[in-house]
Amino acid sequence: MLVASTALLTLSAAFPAVAAEKPDDDKAKPPGKMSEIGGARLGQAGTQVNTGPGVPKLPKKLTGRSWIVADAENGDVLAAHNAHWKLPPASTMKMLFADTVLPKLPKDEKHLVTDEELAGVGAGSSLVGVKEDQTYTVHDLWLGVFLSSGNDAVHVLSAMNGGIDRTVADMNARAEELQALDTHVVSPDGYDAKGQLSSAYDLTLIARSGMQDKDFREYCATVSAEFPGEKKKGKKREHFGIQNTNRLLTGAYGMERYEGIAGVKNGNTTNAGATFTGVAERGGRVLLVTVMNPDGKESNAVYQETARLFDWGFQAAEKAEPVGTLVPPLSAVPATGDASGAPDEGAAGGAPAPAGGGKAQAAAAGGSDGVGTALAVAGASLVMLGAGVYVVNRRRPLPGQGTRGRRR
Numbered sequence: 001m002l003v004a005s006t007a008l009l010t011l012s013a014a015f016p017a018v019a020a021e022k023p024d025d026d027k028a029k030p031p032g033k034m035s036e037i038g039g040a041r042l043g044q045a046g047t048q049v050n051t052g053p054g055v056p057k058l059p060k061k062l063t064g065r066s067w068i069v070a071d072a073e074n075g076d077v078l079a080a081h082n083a084h085w086k087l088p089p090a091s092t093m094k095m096l097f098a099d100t101v102l103p104k105l106p107k108d109e110k111h112l113v114t115d116e117e118l119a120g121v122g123a124g125s126s127l128v129g130v131k132e133d134q135t136y137t138v139h140d141l142w143l144g145v146f147l148s149s150g151n152d153a154v155h156v157l158s159a160m161n162g163g164i165d166r167t168v169a170d171m172n173a174r175a176e177e178l179q180a181l182d183t184h185v186v187s188p189d190g191y192d193a194k195g196q197l198s199s200a201y202d203l204t205l206i207a208r209s210g211m212q213d214k215d216f217r218e219y220c221a222t223v224s225a226e227f228p229g230e231k232k233k234g235k236k237r238e239h240f241g242i243q244n245t246n247r248l249l250t251g252a253y254g255m256e257r258y259e260g261i262a263g264v265k266n267g268n269t270t271n272a273g274a275t276f277t278g279v280a281e282r283g284g285r286v287l288l289v290t291v292m293n294p295d296g297k298e299s300n301a302v303y304q305e306t307a308r309l310f311d312w313g314f315q316a317a318e319k320a321e322p323v324g325t326l327v328p329p330l331s332a333v334p335a336t337g338d339a340s341g342a343p344d345e346g347a348a349g350g351a352p353a354p355a356g357g358g359k360a361q362a363a364a365a366g367g368s369d370g371v372g373t374a375l376a377v378a379g380a381s382l383v384m385l386g387a388g389v390y391v392v393n394r395r396r397p398l399p400g401q402g403t404r405g406r407r408r
Contacts, residue, residue, distance in 0.1 A: 028065070034084035037179055039052065039324030042083040049079040052323040059308035063295040066200040067305070069313040072208055072279060072286040076322035078087065078313055080200070083324070086182045087292050089198035090267025091149045093190030096183065098145065098219070099210040100174040107139040107215065109160075117159040118152055122191040125151035128242060131230050140228055146219035147228075147244045149267070154189040179327045180205045187251075189237050192271045200290040205326055207264045207288055209276045217223060220263030223250055247303050248278055255300050258307050266289075266302070274302035280310050286315045287383045288326075 029045075036043035049058060058079060066082040077083070115132045128143075128150030130136065136156070144153030158167040167188045175183040180202035186193035198206075210216045226239040244250050246266050251257035260280040267275040273293035280287055289309045292302035327333075 001269050002242075004239070007140060011308055015162060025099070030066075030082040034082075035182055035199075035201075037084070038077060038327055042077065042201060042324040045082055045085075047079070047081045048083070048323040052319065052322060054308065054319040055317045056312060056319075059305075059312055061308065062305055063297070063301065064200075064291040064293060065291075065303055066292040067309060068288075068290050069206050070204055070208075070288045071317065071322075072211070072288045072325050075208075075326035075328075077324035077326065078316055078320050078322060079286075079309075080323060084182055084199050086197040086199055087275075088182075088192060088196060088272035089183075089190055089292070090191040090192075090268065090272035090275045092265050092267040092268040092277055092290075093185065093188070093196070093198065094145055094149065094247065094267075094275065095203065095210050095265045096164040096171050096175060096180075096205045096215055097154060097157075097167070097188045097190075098142070099178075099206055099213070100171045101157055101167060102142065102213060105138045105157065107142070109138045109161055110135050110250060111138070111141075111156065112160075113156050117156050120164060120190075121151050121155050122187075125189070125191060126245075127152045128227060129229070129240070129302065130156055134228070134230055136228060136305045137299060141178050142215070142219050143222065143225045143242065146265070147222060147225060147242045149190065149265075151189040158188050163226050175202070175206070177331065178202075178205050178209055178329050182394040188336060190267055190269070191270075192269045192340055200292050201326075203275075203276055203277045203290045203292075204288050207279060208291070210264065210324060211279060217263070220246075220265065228335065246276075246278070246305065248276075251298065256305050258310065268302075276306050278306050282314050285314065285315070285317055296317040299313065312372070 032045070034043045034045070041048045047058070049055075051057075052275040059156045061389050062081070064081065064089060068080040069078045070076065071078065113130055113132050113134045115343050118130065118132055121127070125198060128145075128148035130141070130144065130150065130152040138157070138160070141153040141157050144150035145157070155164070161167045161170065164187075168185050171185040171188060172183075175181070175185065180198070182197065182199035183202045183206075184195055184197050186196040190196070210220075222243060224243045227242045229238040229240050231237040243252070246261075246263065247253055247255040248258040248261045249263065258278070258280060260282045262279050262281065264277045264279050275290075275292045276288040277288065280289075287310060289306050291302050291305050292308065294305050297311060299306055
C-alpha cells in the first residue's frame, strides 16, 4: 500500500568537470567564472536578487554554498546564490537517473535480481533491501529509489537499462539535452566519485523535467509504501514498510512537514554534504528550491534553509524581478531561438527574457488547452495538475521530444 502526501497540490498551467572540494574545506570558494546559461547574473558569484518596493529581504540564515529559488512554471529565477557552482550532488543525482531511465521501463515488468547487479553498490550506500535471486517489479524498484534512496535499486534498474556504463552515458546525454551543462555523471546513484558534479541550477532544471512525468510525480510525493521482502520456500512473501527520506514531506526527525510540498529528492554524502531539491505549491504558484551543502551547524540545515527560501519565494514572487531563467530543453528551443537564455538587453533591470515560457511560446509549441486534470496518487489524496507546454503535467510532448522511448 502506498501513502501519498496528504496536501492538495494545485499546479496551474503556463509552466569540463572539475575536482570537487570537500564540504569541510572552509576556504572553498566558487570559481571566478561560471556558466551564464539562464542569464549573465547566474554566472556571477554571490547572491543575486533584485530588491525593490515590497520585495521582502532574503532570510538571514542561509549557509548553503549554492542555492536557487525558481518559478516551476514560467521559469523565472527569483533569487540565486552561486547558481552554477559545480559541486557534488549526492543522491539528488537520482533525479536525473529517474528522468532518464523511468520512461523506458514498464512499471509492471518483473526482474530476477542477480549477484552481479548488486556487486558494484558502494560501501556505506543507502539501501532499500533488494536481494539477489529475488524477483521485483519495476514499480517496486522505483519506490526503493525515491523513498529509500536505494543505491541497490538504482544498480538493478541500471542493469535493466543495459548496464551502468550505458546508463551513465544516457544520463550525460540527457543532461546535455536539458542544458544542464554543469552536470557530469560518473555513478548513476550519486555515490561519491571523482568528477561527479552538478549545480543548484542544473538540479532545478532536472527536477522541473522529471515533474513532467506522472509516475515521477507520484513516486516523489509518496510518503510511505510496502516493499517486498525475501520469498522463502513454502511461505507467502512478506513485505516491510519504507518511508520517504525527504523530511519536508514526512515531517520526520524533528522537521515539520512543509505546507504544499510534493517532492523532490534529498541527498547526503561525505563530499557533497547535504543537498536537496524540493517543489511546493501555494495559492496556485509552484516553486522549485535547491540548496547544496549548508554548513551543517543547524539541525536539518538543508531542510530548514529550503523552507525559508520557499517562504521567501512565495512572498516575493509577485514583486521581485527575476535575475535569470530556467532554460527549456534543446528540443523545445525553436531553430532561431537562443538556447542559452542570454539576457535581453531591452529587459527591465537587465533580467533575461524568459526562454520557452509564456502564452506565445505555448501557442508556438502546439501546447494543450490549459484544462487541468486530476491524478489520484496511490489511492490517497488528489494531486491537481495543470496542462501546458512545459509544466508539471504537460499533456503533449514538446516539439522534437516525442515520447522519449516510453514503453507502457
